[in-house]
Amino acid sequence: AQSVSQHNHHVILSEAASLELGCNYSYGGTVNLFWYVQYPGQHLQLLLKYFSGDPLVKGIKGFEAEFIKSKFSFNLRKPSVQWSDTAEYFCAVRREDYGQNFVFGPGTRLSVLP
Amino acid sequence: DVKVTQSSRYLVKRTGEKVFLECVQDMDHENMFWYRQDPGLGLRLIYFSYDVKMKEKGDIPEGYSVSREKKERFSLILESASTNQTSMYLCASSLSGAGLTEAFFGQGTRLTVV
Numbered sequence: 001a002q003s004v005s006q007h008n009h010h011v012i013l014s015e016a017a018s019l020e021l022g023c024n025y026s027y028g029g030t031v032n033l034f035w036y037v038q039y040p041g042q043h044l045q046l047l048l049k050y051f052s053g054d055p056l057v058k059g060i061k062g063f064e065a066e067f068i069k070s071k072f073s074f075n076l077r078k079p080s081v082q083w084s085d086t087a088e089y090f091c092a093v094r095r096e097d098y099g100q101n102f103v104f105g106p107g108t109r110l111s112v113l114p
Numbered sequence: 115d116v117k118v119t120q121s122s123r124y125l126v127k128r129t130g131e132k133v134f135l136e137c138v139q140d141m142d143h144e145n146m147f148w149y150r151q152d153p154g155l156g157l158r159l160i161y162f163s164y165d166v167k168m169k170e171k172g173d174i175p176e177g178y179s180v181s182r183e184k185k186e187r188f189s190l191i192l193e194s195a196s197t198n199q200t201s202m203y204l205c206a207s208s209l210s211g212a213g214l215t216e217a218f219f220g221q222g223t224r225l226t227v228v
Contacts (some may be wrong), residue, residue: 009154034216044204044219090156092217100145100164100210101172102217106156 003027004093004105012111013081021076021108023091033074034092034102035065044090050074061085083114117141118220120205126226133192135223137205144210146188147217148172148180151202160203163188164210195227 007022025031035047048059055067065076074091091105121136139146145164149157149172159172161180169180177199181189188207192199202224206217 004156006156032215036219043221046216049216092157094215100208101147101159101162101170102206102208103159104149104157106154 004091004103006089006091006105006108008108009106010109010111012113014113015083016080017112019076019078019081019085019110021089021091021110023074023076023105025072025074025091025093025103027072027095029095032094033065033067034094035059035063035074035076036090036092036104037087038090038107039087047076047089081110081112083112086110086112118205118207118218120203120220120223122223123221124224124226126228127192127195129196129227131192131195131227133195133225133227135190135192135203135205135225137188137190137220138186139188139205139207139218140186141207141218142185143207143218144185145208146182147206147208148178148188148190149204149206150174151204151222157204160190192225195225197227199225200227201225 003026005024033050036044037047038044050057050067058064088107088109090107092102094102118139147162148160163169163182179191204222205220208217209215
């Protein structure tokens with residue numbers, strides 16, 4: 001079965017701290033990778049996506065992610081978080097060779113303390 | 115901007131009722147999805163549709179059905195609502211084809227079954 005795991009259920013950081021959220025998936029082949037964010041009371045929004053090419057992708061609001069194919073990982077990073085980054089973050093994978101659907105991880109809740 | 119609109123933000127229904135959740139997208143996307151979101155479980159796919167009148171079961175289709183009579187509209191039906199179907203329901207749409215496509219989400223419907 002397709003599987004996406006996220007390393008942390010809840011992360012608590014102070015403002016200006018660096019952030020790294022882990023994401024791993026469980027199958028080979030060509031994949032498209034995504035990070036979505038859900039701010040309190042809002043709908044899911046795309047932070048960034050990887051389809052091919054440079055494995056380091058930059059997204060909105062200073063976020064970036066690195067695709068490491070050998071580790072089946074797509075970790076999200078931000079060098080300095082802000083209180084407004086408090087949200088839930090979801091990693092998602094779409095396999096190019098199988099179906100059209102997106103498989104999501106369980107999410108990581110980020111709390112940034114002012 | 116792509117817009118995915120769900121008919122209700124909040125619904126309260128009684129056990130045994132038939133419940134309809136409606137979703138409309140305005141970007142001519144081929145694919146549409148229904149997920150449910152529960153704390154600690156992330157988003158789990160209920161059903162998806164890749165064309166009008168076409169549907170595929172996702173990971174948790176039991177107790178649900180769907181209808182797609184028009185390209186822009188995808189309905190989720192709870193045949194006989196039960197308390198374990200209390201959840202947040204998210205509709206999404208995307209273009210078809212490999213790569214270069216992301217999922218766009220509606221604002222969600224929080225359903226409570228009493």
